[in-house]
Amino acid sequence: MSRIAIIGVGYVGLTTSAALAHLGHQVVAADVDRPKIDLLDSGVIPIVETGLLELVTEQRQVGRLTFAFMAGEVVAEAEFVFLCVPTPQAGDGSADLTYVTEAARQIGPHLETGAVVVNKSTVPVGSVDIVSTALGRADVWVVSNPEFLREGRAVYDCLNPDRIVIGSSDRIVGRRVAALYDGLDAPVVLTDPASAETVKYACNAFLATKVSFINEVANLCQAVGADVGDVVVGMGLDRRIGADHLKPGPGWGGSCFPKDTNALVRIAADHGYDFALVRGAIVANDAQFVRVADRVAAVSGGDLDGVQVGVWGLTFKAGTDDLRDSPSLAVIAHLRSRGARVLAYDPTHPDPGHDLLAPLGVEVVADLYAACDGSECIVILTEWPEFATADFTRVASVLGAPVTATAALRSGLDLSERDQRRSGRPAIVDARNLVDPAAVTTAGCRYEGIGRR
Numbered sequence: 113m114s115r116i117a118i119i120g121v122g123y124v125g126l127t128t129s130a131a132l133a134h135l136g137h138q139v140v141a142a143d144v145d146r147p148k149i150d151l152l153d154s155g156v157i158p159i160v161e162t163g164l165l166e167l168v169t170e171q172r173q174v175g176r177l178t179f180a181f182m183a184g185e186v187v188a189e190a191e192f193v194f195l196c197v198p199t200p201q202a203g204d205g206s207a208d209l210t211y212v213t214e215a216a217r218q219i220g221p222h223l224e225t226g227a228v229v230v231n232k233s234t235v236p237v238g239s240v241d242i243v244s245t246a247l248g249r250a251d252v253w254v255v256s257n258p259e260f261l262r263e264g265r266a267v268y269d270c271l272n273p274d275r276i277v278i279g280s281s282d283r284i285v286g287r288r289v290a291a292l293y294d295g296l297d298a299p300v301v302l303t304d305p306a307s308a309e310t311v312k313y314a315c316n317a318f319l320a321t322k323v324s325f326i327n328e329v330a331n332l333c334q335a336v337g338a339d340v341g342d343v344v345v346g347m348g349l350d351r352r353i354g355a356d357h358l359k360p361g362p363g364w365g366g367s368c369f370p371k372d373t374n375a376l377v378r379i380a381a382d383h384g385y386d387f388a389l390v391r392g393a394i395v396a397n398d399a400q401f402v403r404v405a406d407r408v409a410a411v412s413g414g415d416l417d418g419v420q421v422g423v424w425g426l427t428f429k430a431g432t433d434d435l436r437d438s439p440s441l442a443v444i445a446h447l448r449s450r451g452a453r454v455l456a457y458d459p460t461h462p463d464p465g466h467d468l469l470a471p472l473g474v475e476v477v478a479d480l481y482a483a484c485d486g487s488e489c490i491v492i493l494t495e496w497p498e499f500a501t502a503d504f505t506r507v508a509s510v511l512g513a514p515v516t517a518t519a520a521l522r523s524g525l526d527l528s529e530r531d532q533r534r535s536g537r538p539a540i541v542d543a544r545n546l547v548d549p550a551a552v553t554t555a556g557c558r559y560e561g562i563g564r565r
């Protein structure tokens with residue numbers, strides 16, 4: 113059993129705290145966000161993450177997990193301190209290390225001699241040295257231990273990792289960090305800090321590129337009349353490729369891929385290397401958002417001015433409440449900039465006043481049918497299972513004509529001309545290839561998938 117302090121109780125910090133407590137360690141988890149700590153102290157989990165409430169509750173009950181409002185002293189008795197604070201994208205594309213260095217400065221004076229500070233935040237090559245300097249302590253260690261969990265499956269991933277990567281200039285200290293995970297059945301990659309830091313960025317950039325690749329293949333399928341579903345099966349069965357991350361969609365997003373791909377391009381540029389492949393994936397991804405908006409415009413008669421569009425799904429993927437860099441929000445921004453009115457539904461019921469939603473001017477509605485009410489089309493942007501099982505007869509009955517008339521008047525078009533330009537039937541644009549096309553067409557709607565025949 114080791115004494116561990118976790119700094120930053122977000123998606124990574126909270127899950128890591130509970131997982132390390134589950135492995136038998138004594139964990140105190142601290143955050144600067146007092147309302148969040150108050151919620152956790154009262155037994156509420158502030159994020160949507162399968163199994164996290166149960167794990168946190170269990171570990172609090174057995175007394176191995178406590179929460180604290182952040183103060184440097186929180187690390188006073190810790191043998192290991194995990195930094196799990198944000199590393200957002202800076203204006204120049206690089207990773208902004210302000211939160212990391214600030215946290216290090218806060219804890220530095222309070223660390224025990226010989227304590228090990230572990231960088232779990234995703235940080236660029238050289239960050240072990242940056243944290244060391246910010247700590248201002250020559251008698252403590254700094255080690256890299258990047259996190260690979262997927263939101264929505266964070267608890268499972270923390271307890272069943274594919275591998276544990278540890279970068280340390282000292283093998284013995286690296287092995288001590290590895291020993292914290294004894295009890296998990298996972299290979300340990302023990303390496304130097306620069307290599308460990310590079311593994312994390314390389315993984316995210318590879319996965320993002322893989323998604324962009326299959327999105328491009330889907331667009332090609334659309335053009336040549338092939339079916340991307342069958343192409344994915346045929347490709348995914350090749351063991352050198354694998355089926356994971358071969359799902360076409362509206363583009364990748366979330367709190368990691370966008371900032372980490374940009375940071376990797378920046379890290380490479382800073383070292384004189386042009387990482388053109390990853391730059392290409394970023395460009396392809398931005399184009400995918402536009403392509404989805406184009407599809408919505410096409411089924412709405414060519415232009416979106418004054419057109420009401422229903423959106424299903426706001427989070428960047430199913431199983432999480434995270435809206436950060438969600439492809440859905442990127443597509444909505446394009447729809448709004450072309451004059452569409454957007455009614456959006458998401459099963460996590462985000463607050464319409466949320467920092468990331470309010471500037472978009474999107475109207476958040478209470479259920480998926482409310483998003484259809486008077487809309488000319490529906491666009492599915494997140495793969496929530498409830499969308500696949502929607503009652504499309506009901507959807508068809510509320511989608512459609514009334515707003516078309518209004519929209520036509522607003523945009524100065526003759527209604528019959530506009531009606532001629534659209535198919536006449538309300539459409540479902542399924543940017544996740546989620547629903548059964550037959551269910552949609554039988555209900556009397558048009559179905560538009562991504563590269564789907």
Ligand code: NAD
Pocket residue numbers: 119120121122123124125142143144145148182196197198199211214215218232233234235259260261262263367368
């Ligand atoms: P998050 O925004 O959910 O949580 C970060 C927390 O740190 C917040 O609660 C914030 O209040 C707190 N914080 C900021 N400064 C602090 C300080 N000085 N002291 C104490 N607390 C402080 O972020 P996250 O999604 O958990 O990501 C954290 C890091 O992990 C990032 O570097 C991210 O790239 C990386 N990462 C994230 C994921 C993911 O899926 N979210 C996966 C792997 C790695």
